[in-house]
Amino acid sequence: MIRVGVNGYGTIGKRVADAICVQPDMNLVGVAKTRPNYEAEIAIRNGYDLYAADPAQMGSFAEAGIDITGPVSDLVAASDVIVDATPSGIGEQNCKLYDAHSTKAILQGGEDADAAEMSFVSRANYDDVGDERTVRVVSCNTTGLTRLLAPLAERYGVETARVTLIRRGGDPGEIDRGPINDIVPDPTEIPSHHGPDVNTIFPEIDIETAGVKVPATLMHLHSVNITLEREPGAQRVHELLQNESRLFFIPEQAKIGGLGPLKEFARDTGRTRGDLWENCLWEESLTVAGTDLSLFQSIHQEADVVPENIDAIRALASEQSREESMRLTDETLGVGLESMFADSRRRAVRPAADD
Ligand SMILES: NC(=O)c1ccc[n+]([C@@H]2O[C@H](COP(=O)([O-])OP(=O)(O)OC[C@H]3O[C@@H](n4cnc5c(N)ncnc54)[C@H](OP(=O)(O)O)[C@@H]3O)[C@@H](O)[C@H]2O)c1
Numbered sequence: 001m002i003r004v005g006v007n008g009y010g011t012i013g014k015r016v017a018d019a020i021c022v023q024p025d026m027n028l029v030g031v032a033k034t035r036p037n038y039e040a041e042i043a044i045r046n047g048y049d050l051y052a053a054d055p056a057q058m059g060s061f062a063e064a065g066i067d068i069t070g071p072v073s074d075l076v077a078a079s080d081v082i083v084d085a086t087p088s089g090i091g092e093q094n095c096k097l098y099d100a101h102s103t104k105a106i107l108q109g110g111e112d113a114d115a116a117e118m119s120f121v122s123r124a125n126y127d128d129v130g131d132e133r134t135v136r137v138v139s140c141n142t143t144g145l146t147r148l149l150a151p152l153a154e155r156y157g158v159e160t161a162r163v164t165l166i167r168r169g170g171d172p173g174e175i176d177r178g179p180i181n182d183i184v185p186d187p188t189e190i191p192s193h194h195g196p197d198v199n200t201i202f203p204e205i206d207i208e209t210a211g212v213k214v215p216a217t218l219m220h221l222h223s224v225n226i227t228l229e230r231e232p233g234a235q236r237v238h239e240l241l242q243n244e245s246r247l248f249f250i251p252e253q254a255k256i257g258g259l260g261p262l263k264e265f266a267r268d269t270g271r272t273r274g275d276l277w278e279n280c281l282w283e284e285s286l287t288v289a290g291t292d293l294s295l296f297q298s299i300h301q302e303a304d305v306v307p308e309n310i311d312a313i314r315a316l317a318s319e320q321s322r323e324e325s326m327r328l329t330d331e332t333l334g335v336g337l338e339s340m341f342a343d344s345r346r347r348a349v350r351p352a353a354d355d
Pocket of ligand 1: 007010012013032033053054086087088090109111139171301305
């Protein structure tokens with residue numbers, strides 16, 4: 001069993017902690033937070049050992065009646081791998097602590113690329129992880145772009161990729177983010193940092209990205225234009241992408257016309273927190289003309305990096321291959337449209353006739 005600690009129990013950390021608990025080859029040692037709040041209470045009620053990220057704050061947990069197992073250094077010492085899901089910039093500072101205990105670490109996309117030894121997306125470079133002690137699971141947007149580009153680059157070659165990222169202003173819990181009444185080029189310069197970030201995984205791909213921030217918390221929407229090196233035909237591309245476990249086509253007949261209904265669909269099927277771990281591609285948007293391919297895809301920023309964190313743990317601390325790890329992660333989490341429907345049926349109020 002791989003012993004895993006999660007340092008930083010916010011949007012990403014709490015999802016990764018829950019995902020670790022359903023892996024047959026991993027034990028969650030515990031989670032670390034800086035302060036006692038509702039998330040600390042939930043961690044304890046979930047049965048997770050809670051560690052103090054700031055030892056000076058151990059008293060404030062005691063005052064709030066929340067049991068602390070120890071300082072974060074104890075968590076690091078007891079873990080084979082730490083998933084660091086602290087706010088951007090803190091992960092890099094924490095690396096000294098992980099090094100001191102010879103504990104391998106996974107950083108998140110808010111850290112600079114050079115904070116870790118390599119950037120990681122399961123589908124693209126799981127098998128390249130060797131003796132590294134730190135990897136960085138790239139951001140939600142970069143993960144989504146890389147998952148889409150990987151099969152296309154393998155099968156047809158990618159000459160250029162031009163992507164406009166229409167980004168959510170903040171996560172639902174982020175009360176201080178915006179805009180609340182604007183549409184903001186973010187950054188105003190082109191390219192945005194996402195294209196160069198994809199190049200940390202695929203250095204050879206000519207990719208340019210532009211970012212726009214909008215007053216929404218639901219998901220990101222990517223408008224993707226790719227020129228392939230070889231001509232594919234629309235049906236072939238559809239088949240290729242449909243065979244990727246972490247991409248799903250939103251069926252045209254589902255009449256899901258926006259990100260609101262898409263999240264509602266996820267909630268209706270019983271997905272925990274309404275999470276969408278997959279890239280969600282609009283079926284009718286897929287257009288192929290010669291070597292040019294266009295489509296819309298949506299990325300659930302709070303969720304899509306969760307399967308990648310689980311695979312990154314195995315890449316660092318096991319002998320499992322990419323295929324084995326991705327299959328196990330997908331199976332245990334229930335990734336994919338069919339699993340969503342199966343879950344929905346399991347939770348159905350009225351059993352199906354053949355039950
Ligand atoms: N949210 C997204 O859309 C998203 C998507 C992909 C990647 N990421 C990346 O994932 C990382 C985490 O982002 P997030 O959205 O999960 O942030 P978040 O929701 O703010 O969660 C981070 C948590 O870490 C805790 N924390 C703060 N300082 C800490 C410290 N020194 N040690 C340990 N814990 C500390 C905070 O809780 P307490 O202060 O209460 O302990 C906070 O809840 C960032 O690199 C981000 O760029 C985020």
